[in-house]
Amino acid sequence: MKSPEGFRQEALARLRTEIPGAAIIAASGGIDSTVAALLTQEAIGERSHALFVDTGLLRAGEVERVSAFFEVSELSFTVIDASDRFFAALKGVVDPEEKRRRIGATFIRLFEEHAQRWQTDRLVQGTIAPDWIESGGALRDTIKTHHNVGGIPADSDLKLVEPLRDLYKDEVRELARHLGVPDADRQPFPGPGLAVRVHGAVTPERVARARAANAVVEAEVDRAIAEGTLKRPWQYFAVLLPVRTVGVMGDNRVHGEAVSIRVVDSIDAMTASAVSLPPEVLRRIAERITRELRGDVTRVLYDVTDKPPATIEWE
Ligand code: XMP
Numbered sequence: 097m098k099s100p101e102g103f104r105q106e107a108l109a110r111l112r113t114e115i116p117g118a119a120i121i122a123a124s125g126g127i128d129s130t131v132a133a134l135l136t137q138e139a140i141g142e143r144s145h146a147l148f149v150d151t152g153l154l155r156a157g158e159v160e161r162v163s164a165f166f167e168v169s170e171l172s173f174t175v176i177d178a179s180d181r182f183f184a185a186l187k188g189v190v191d192p193e194e195k196r197r198r199i200g201a202t203f204i205r206l207f208e209e210h211a212q213r214w215q216t217d218r219l220v221q222g223t224i225a226p227d228w229i230e231s232g233g234a235l236r237d238t239i240k241t242h243h244n245v246g247g248i249p250a251d252s253d254l255k256l257v258e259p260l261r262d263l264y265k266d267e268v269r270e271l272a273r274h275l276g277v278p279d280a281d282r283q284p285f286p287g288p289g290l291a292v293r294v295h296g297a298v299t300p301e302r303v304a305r306a307r308a309a310n311a312v313v314e315a316e317v318d319r320a321i322a323e324g325t326l327k328r329p330w331q332y333f334a335v336l337l338p339v340r341t342v343g344v345m346g347d348n349r350v351h352g353e354a355v356s357i358r359v360v361d362s363i364d365a366m367t368a369s370a371v372s373l374p375p376e377v378l379r380r381i382a383e384r385i386t387r388e389l390r391g392d393v394t395r396v397l398y399d400v401t402d403k404p405p406a407t408i409e410w411e
Contacts, residue, residue: 125162128222152179153289296338343394
């Protein structure tokens, strides 16, 4: 990207050619799809309509936060409550790639239904370069199938419009700041949501556990940032592991699950380094998670692995 304004002008011209009529936009509330939505709205005005899907796999407070932002941005949007469909699609699935494929397919089927309603076959997505690079292809290994790359069924009539396809995250953030998006440095959140952070079966109960643990990690890291004891990391979240581990509650033995905390720094997510969290922050997170998820989570671990060799998400 030479300059954000140069990119914006070129993207607007391209969008106007690629979208002859109406378009729906897959808007997750993240930076990438938000920037794609704002550019599309600017390019084609009221012929664009953003769809925000509540998959049941979102973080605490996400629906409210995203809806409030879309309203302020005067985006035409609909919130689709599809949690039942996502949980049904994920029932009994433990393989991470299969989870991603099913989530991707469920998204696309929903978008197809809404495309009909808006009388269009154009779907705008905020796909960026690492999404398709890591999703593999003829010459590359599949690190993971991004939900917005690998999940599109061959029989779909939808035509993808991807204005940010060649950009990296740091460039999208620069563009977001240029477009006046608030909080352009907020941490990325994967499209398949908490499903990639709940290892093993993705049930509403286990997702609720991961969501509660994640809210604690976010709150305590945000607090450390506000107190000046920590620089804002690239990403900080909780992962629910598929292990049972013994704990004590009062005089009783309990058998709960384990949570790992993952905090990393990165420039573009292609590589990342594990952040050394202050010990008192780690201890407070562990104490709160085991107290607030009493008996359900009995152990909290800290992941100290860089990318490579690990990836950021555990999958
Ligand atoms: P990994 O785990 O490969 O993740 O090191 C790199 C970055 O990508 C985010 N991520 C996703 N973002 N759709 C997205 O939009 C996805 O399917 C997806 N999977 C991972 C991840 O959170 C990290 O920032």
